[in-house]
Amino acid sequence: MHKSLLSASLFALALAAPLAHAFDAGDIIVRAGAITVAPKASSSSVKVDQGPLAGTNLGGKATxxxxxxxxxxxxxxxxxxxxxxxxxxxxxxxxxxxxxxxxGAANGKLGTLKHLPPTLSVVYYPLDNKSPFQPYVGAGINYTWIYDENLSSEAKSAGFSNFKAKNSWGLAFQVGADYMLTDNIMLNAQMRYIDIDTRATVENDAVAPGTRAKVDVGVDPFVYMVGLGYKF
Structure with a gap:
């Protein structure tokens, strides 16, 4: 008798409890969290491309x-x-x-730059939408807008000026997972690889008038994000 009552109670509780249902066509999902961009930053050597020293290879690399x-x-x-x-x-x-x-004067902190990396992707969730755990994969296109390049005080004192970096188009790939806490709220974790390539240039008239150096940088970061999401 006690076992029958316990089984009936558990069954009733299961029916009454809300199911954490995942995604349906037409759902809108908003996620927010901490996101880290970790550049690999493989670069060419630094070369003089303008001025009387054009063609000089200064060696080294950018990080x-x-x-x-x-x-x-x-x-x-x-x-x-x-x-x-x-x-x-x-x-x-x-x-x-x-x-x-x-x-030697070029070594050290050249400066800082800011960027925004909007990325549009198609994502695929392989599991049935009744599963509260929803892993996914995705691929898409990234545009990285680089702006607000500023030289360090050390670089300025060494005669450098006009620090610039080019914007970038590239492919992006991602893996991630949502875990539905309720029918609308989820935990999220994701990792991306984004193809970002830029060319940075800087001038130095103190070395010789009209001197400009360039370096090609494969930023190619891994991007990590953890946070919460809400399904509308």
Missing amino acids: MDNDTQLGLNFAYMLTNNIGIELLAASPFEHDVNLKGTGL
């Missing part, structure tokens, strides 16, 4: 540090399993450093 900001995702489900997603974030800021160049 960039990590930065963490507020990340945002906006997704729209085309079907129960396929959606389109836009990645946005507050502006990232990175230190740009030069090391190993033949021009």
Whole structure:
């Protein structure tokens, strides 16, 4: 008798409890959390490309540090399993450093730059939408807008000026997972690889009038984000 009552009570509780249902066609998903851009920053050597020393190879390479900001995702489900997603974030800021160049004054912190990396992707959720755990994969296109390049005080005192970096188009790939806490609220974790290539240039009339150096940088960061999401 007691076992029958316990079984009946559990069955009634299961019926009464809300199911954490995942995604349906037409759902809008908003996610927010901490997002870190970790550049690999493989670069060419630093070369003089303008001025009387044009063609001089200064050697060395450029590096960039990590930065963490507020990340945002906006997704729209085309079907129960396929959606389109836009990645946005507050502006990232990175230190740009030069090391190993033949021009000693160029080594060290060159300056800082900011960028915004909007990325539009198609994402695929392979599991049935009744599962509260929803892993996914995605691929898309990234545009990285680089702006607000500023030289360090050390670089300025060494005669450098007019620090610039080019914007970038590239492919982006991602893996991630949502875990539905309720029918609308979810935990999210994701990792991306984004193809970002830029060319940075800087001038130095103190070396010789009209001198400009360039370096090609494969930023190619891994991007990590953890946060919460809400399904509308």
